[in-house]
Amino acid sequence: MKGIGFTTSIPVEIIYGAGLKPVDLNNVFITDEKAVRLIEEAENAGFPRNTCSWIKGIYSAVLNLKEIDTVVSVVEGDCSNARALSEVLDLKGIRCIPFSYPNSRNYEALEAEMQKLCNAFGTSFDEALRVKKKLDLIRERLVYIDELTWKHNKVSGFENHIWQVSSSDFDGDFEAYRERLEQALAVMEKRKTRTEKVRLGYIGVPPINSDLYDLIETMGARIVYNEVQRQFTMADGIEINDLVEAYRVFTYPYNLSGRINDIKSQIRKREIDGIIHYTQAFCFRGIEDIVIRKELDVPILTLEGDRPGTVDSRSKLRIESFIDMLV
């Protein structure tokens, strides 16, 4: 089966509906053992040092993956670097299909974008909606994993992160993903209740340093909420029988106020003591930190990551002090 790469969450139902395999390029990059090398390869090709590592990693990941000759590039609603990335990929003979989440959240505009994707892959809304029904069954189980994290306190922050973030493409085979998920759930349910004193929320794009979650748990705290990862599961669209509407309630690609409302209600529901706002070095989302700090009334630690690998010692100190402050 041919793989269709993409640069951030897209209506994955359309790809599956066309009988193709969706591949979230972020996951390919970050799970590569030589992720740092992928960034270097992109820099050798001319990507500036002061651009986001994810963009560079995605670039090299696509070129190294022989099975991908088409990439859906999200040029509005995520990151404007993706636009330039698709120009460069075009140059390398990769077919790039632009996709936009209209900033207005306008129904017709989003519908037109999704129709464009359907046309590009030779499928239809009806077909995609049939896939959505199947995916929603898995998404319900992801909601349960999330509950096992914050309500029943049996799941670690990293597990919560990895299962939810993987639902952007369901690892390219949703049936196999579902089986693995059920096996994992059976184990998690039987666990003892965890007793960390400090409950943290994680907001912003997923971290480039995956040891962050475990590190926090060695300090007597646990992340019980992953904002964007939860959004990637499309959990809030499960009941919605309209593909366009389901991707309108997805907060991540639209304006900040939608995200902030979502974050606020989750902070209350999950009894969160403090928030870690992660931003990627050189990302416009670093500016959004100003608004987030003003809007949320829990203590916030802003962390910035740059390259893959373990959390640096300065950030460790800051995390340690932040948790210390909340105890």
Add this chain to the structure above:
Amino acid sequence: MRILGIDLGSRAVKLAVFEDNKFERWKIFDTASFYRDCCENKNQKISIDIGKLDIGVVEQIISTGYGRNNINVSNAEVITELKAHTYGAVWQTGLKDFTLLDIGGQDSKVISVKKGKMVDMVLNDKCAASCGRYLENMATVIGISIDEMKKYYNEPVELSSTCAVFGESELIGRISEGYTVDRLAAGVNYSLYKRIKPLIARFPSDCLVLSGGVANNEALIQFIKSDQGFREIIVPDNSQLNGAIGCCVYYLNKRN
């Protein structure tokens, strides 16, 4: 009871000794010579030879600072720098509500203290241009001592580089343009202030307390006074020892 607080900084190691709730003595070592002369390497772990510190017998050791996870101080309790500095500043000033600015050899931090507790904090970004090491390097470029440099604040020359390393070449350029030493030195001090400014502006308060090796930089204090809304700027007597004192105070508080 004698308590030893150790603040393992990047440029200096600070020791404070408390005896029966009283600050009794202190010592400051250069970091490199401290590791060389007072530490031992056993099984790839460094441990401090307390005997070599020449501070007498101590019953309890608390340590903090950059080296705290790398140095094995036997029987020492380890606390974070921010905690140590908060305790130190509260004890030294007798204040409960203030903003604390600590400028060390390799980083600077600002802590918002309310009711004697840290409620928020911010650290400088990953750049040496807002810390003591930057001042040292720049003083060397100008050819004066760091103590001389900290006096100047009038008519600073413009130094716009955001990078500590490029800042040096910019400064050399200014020297070649014929600016006087005092204007060059003022320029360096002002460039440090510009990087500190957004950090302290985050926590407005009546009172700003300065600690760390750079706390007695007169020019920096002058810039803060003229530009920020702090009614009072306090530099405790032992500003450089603040972290080490804080270690002792932390333990005393805990014990009581």
